[in-house]
Amino acid sequence: MRMSKDVNQGRRKFVKTSAAVAAGGTILSSFPITSFGVGTQSELRVGLVGCGGRGTGAASEALKTSKSVKLVALGETFEDRLSGAYSQLKSTFGNQVEVPDSNKFIGFDAYQKVIEKCDVVILATPPPFRPQHFEAAVKADKHVFIEKPLFVDIPGYHKVMETNELAKQKKLNVAVGLQLRFETGYQQMVEKINNGAIGDITSLNVYYNVGAPKIHPRQPGQTEMNYQVRNWRYFTWLWGGQLAGQAIHQIDVINWLMNDYPVTVNGLGGRQVFSGPNQGNTYDHHYAEFEYANKIKLHVQCRNIDNNWNKNGFHIQGTTGYADDKSRIYDPSGTIVWRYRDRDETIGSSQRCQSNFINSVLENKPLNQVEYGAKSTLATIMGRMAIHSGQVITIDQALASTKSILPKEFHWDAEMPDMPGADGNYEIPMPGKTEVL
Template sequence: MNKNLTMNRRKFVRNSAVAAAGGGLLISQLPVEASAYVRGNETIKVAVIGCGGRGTGAASQAMSVDQDVKLVAMCDAFRDRLDKCYDNLTQKHGDSGRIDIPEEHKFVGFEGYKDAIALADVVILTTPPGFRPIHFEEAVNAGKHVFMEKPVATDAPGVRKVLEVAKKAKEKDLNVVVGLQRHYQPSYLALMERIHNGEIGDITGGQVYWNSSGVWVRPREEGQTEMEYQMRNWYYFTWLCGDHILEQHIHNIDVANWAKQSYPTMAQGMGGREVRTGPDHGEIFDHHFVEFHYGDGTMINSQCRHIEGCMNKVAESFVGTKGRATTDGKTEITDLKGNSIWSHRDKNDRNPYQIEHDRLFETIANGGELLADAENGAKSTMTAILGRMATYSGKPVTWEDALNSDMSLMPETFAFDAQPPIVPNADGLYPVPTPGKTKVI
């Protein structure tokens, strides 16, 4: 029995039953570590790959579960981010005995993830999303359970890789949770159950939103290579971030897919840069508007914006033949005249970010239905990429053409002295997608 928990409890019990039937093997005759694992008493070792804000938060949530968990390894491209993450986690969890990371288990650079993954039973993948397919493949090949943040790729080749590895994870009985936390949020679970039970009838249309003022900017520092600058300012480069329609708005797009219980067949839309146009804003748009067309003829409109001083809204709304469902302000179902039929009182709901980790570690320790979020995570990632392809090109793009695209955004070499896929001109400005001209397939 592998002490690294690469075989979960269900698989172990199943294999033990077969062995017992053939040779009369009893639990009392098993090695100590195997029987301890059946009883759920073995420490679950965790590594975090990507030590920014989300990595720090996810690692903290992992150390807040009920199971015996210990953080044993960390990795980041930059030492200062690793040290900040370690200090923050130590301040919060240092007295819990759940942090055991000697200096030799702190890995820095592009290749350190391999060493960190090798030390753990569960791997937390929270780097910029461009690296997700590479790290996910390494973790699953090594037989590790995975929590990985959304999105799970930034281009179609990356999505196809995640779909391929997701199948391997299932074959190995490895649990995979993706940070689309609304799937673990009580209010959304209650709403979707009612939608899928037909309480608003057949969905005929909808709108999903992520409109906000935007995120941080990290200025260029003297002496930085172009690769280091882009890695530090990763949100503004499509190969690393995927644009904000993917990095943030994926949450709402995923909810549309969840409500429809399907994925779009085509998208068309528009977008551009109105106010976020400087050299410190890389190449991404500051607004997108997309029509997602589903196979039954339903069209759901998607809008996301990063512009200060405008309407802020992060919500979803769906119209059916019998009523409406919305998460705007409160989670509610109304009839077609606007009369409330049901609303979710969520004041006492637990944090869905914590629930994700609670479910993951409980399943690893005690068994139960395999958590297999990777396929939906990849397909909702692809949906947002499909929307980006539509806005960048200004043309309709089909799901099939988008998913089968061989256009990779990733660099050929990962090193701080290597050239990224996109570089600035003499004025320090990066080439920006131009609808009507930019090729996306």
């Protein structure tokens, strides 16, 4: 199958980018946390947009990197989340958190106000807002840490890639929250596999089987937008689906190993346990069969159902052995022939990822991770499109799509793409009927 010019270019860039990231991660892994932040910039003003758990965690990691980092602005759609994040970060980091009430912004336009106050912005809202926020940050000449996934539909992909061209022209640093690339054991394992440790790769498997997201019951007088954003993991336009929202980490590891991206995908899924208005319109289980240009297949299974067998990881099968998500390599008999043993429990891959970004800004070293972040996000969106439609989706078909799944406007009374019917239930995607292109 021929790949589009866009993806061929992405593949060539991926090889260069992934090599640089692997090298950077290996260097960071040899330093204690107190060695981070040795740059010359006296103060780095950071703003956070999206004050949920991931945003608070990312801000914490930025503050841990260097005493030069100061958190100066917070933006959120919900006041309680902003207050919780501020209290947690202030109690932990003290004077490094300097966010007066005048720099605490609530609403869909909060990102614009945060961007005005900082040198670096962390974007950690639900993903449909990411392309718009990224564009605003780059146009304002800010360095950006952008959480995964980067978008939820194909127009979002094109917006992110277009904005990244501007970021590169402006020499702005942009990092992506796909932190498993900074896992030292994975870096060493990928290198060994690429050097033939398991022979030729024959098949790939990814797992993300976990429980259901928390439900926030509908409140009296709550608008539809407010309700859906509170329950964003239950709405496709807000989450992008489980492949994008969760399994993207493991899928990205496989893309990194393959130095490539899938060119076609088919799949299936549904709602076996999710039911009723409180669980929106997302599926609770997914299976996708991706294929790379060299015909190697990646099998991905995901589940968001409580009280089940859970597994979060991957399996890489080769002609003379296999490897797993515990950074272990086996021979054909199942005997471990290599494992990563030098685990540093004090500095995780997420901290390394964030510190790499902050230090790149402090030390004025170029960094841009958008290529692989966007391409891996694109693969997950293709997977969801195949599962919802029941059709095989190719990279060419996906990139040609102009179909948006977002509301036309972002405000509390906006007209929503997914509205409950007379019985309170939302329309569920139906393979064979749902159009995704």
